[in-house]
Amino acid sequence: MSYHFFESPKALFCKESVVSHLTIAVCSPNFLPLHVSPFSVIHSRSGYQCKQQHVEPVAPSSKRNINKMGNASTKLPPLELVPKCETAKFMGTWFVVGNKPTYLETNASNAVERYTFLSNDKKPGHDVDIDFQYNDGDPITSKLKSLPQKGYIQTDNGDKSVSSIWKVSPFWPIKLDYPIIELDADAYQYCVIGYPSRQYLWIMSRTPQMKEETYDMLVKRCIDKHGYDTSNLRKVPQKWTAEERQKRGLTAKEIPDDMSLE
Numbered sequence: 001m002s003y004h005f006f007e008s009p010k011a012l013f014c015k016e017s018v019v020s021h022l023t024i025a026v027c028s029p030n031f032l033p034l035h036v037s038p039f040s041v042i043h044s045r046s047g048y049q050c051k052q053q054h055v056e057p058v059a060p061s062s063k064r065n066i067n068k069m070g071n072a073s074t075k076l077p078p079l080e081l082v083p084k085c086e087t088a089k090f091m092g093t094w095f096v097v098g099n100k101p102t103y104l105e106t107n108a109s110n111a112v113e114r115y116t117f118l119s120n121d122k123k124p125g126h127d128v129d130i131d132f133q134y135n136d137g138d139p140i141t142s143k144l145k146s147l148p149q150k151g152y153i154q155t156d157n158g159d160k161s162v163s164s165i166w167k168v169s170p171f172w173p174i175k176l177d178y179p180i181i182e183l184d185a186d187a188y189q190y191c192v193i194g195y196p197s198r199q200y201l202w203i204m205s206r207t208p209q210m211k212e213e214t215y216d217m218l219v220k221r222c223i224d225k226h227g228y229d230t231s232n233l234r235k236v237p238q239k240w241t242a243e244e245r246q247k248r249g250l251t252a253k254e255i256p257d258d259m260s261l262e
Helices: 210-226 243-246
Strands: 002-007 013-016 018-020 022-027 046-048 055-057 092-100 110-117 127-138 145-154 165-169 176-183 190-193 201-205
Touching: 092 210, 176 210, 190 210, 201 210
Parallel strands: none
Antiparallel strands: 002 022, 013 018, 046 055, 092 110, 092 201, 110 127, 127 145, 145 165, 165 176, 176 190, 190 201
C-alpha cells in the first residue's frame, strides 16, 4: 500500500482543498492507481470530485443492490459479492499471495495486511484500521514499507457487523471501493478482493502459503464467475524466517514453523 505523486502539467489533484499540478498513482491491495486528467472527476466513489480550483461534493447515488458492485466507467457486468462477510471474523492478519498488481506492487513480496475493527467508543470516523507492510523487492532483504489506511464498512441497514463491500481511504477525501468477491465462508482462511474494472485483483490467505488446489480454484472462479483475465496474475513471493517473523510482529500461528525457511 503506497502512494506517490508525479509532477505533470496535465493533471490536477485536490487534497484538503489545495489544488496541485500533480498526477497521482495510488497503489495497494486496498486502493488503486488514480489517473486525473485536467478538470476531470477523480475515479473514486468518495463523494468528491476535483476541478480546477475547488472540491465539489457529489450527490450520493441511489440505493444500490449491496450484493453487486458495478462501475459506471466500464461495460462489464457488476461484480458479484459474497452473500455474507462477518466483520469480526474478517479481522486479523492476511497474506497477499496473488494479485493483478497495480504499478507500485509489481515487485512486492512478503505482503501482509492487518485489520482491526474499532469499537463504537473508539471510532475516529472510520470503522477499521488497516496496516499494510511489504518488502519492496526480494523477501526479507529489500526495503520494508508500512502504510496505514482507513476502512469504511458499507451497509444499507446500518449494521456493520456484516458486509461484503467496504471503502478504503489512504487520505481524505479519497475513498475507493473494496468488494469482497470470494471468501472461505466457514473458516475465513482465504478471500479475494476485486475491482469493478477487473484491472486489479488480490488473493489473500491467513498463512503465507496457500494450497495449490485452493489457489487454482479461486483463479478459476475469478475467470468463470467474475469475468477476469488472469494472464497477468502474479504470485506474490512469501518467504519467511523465524527472525523475520519476529521482526514483523507475527506469530507462529500466523506463520507456522514449517512455512519458514529455518
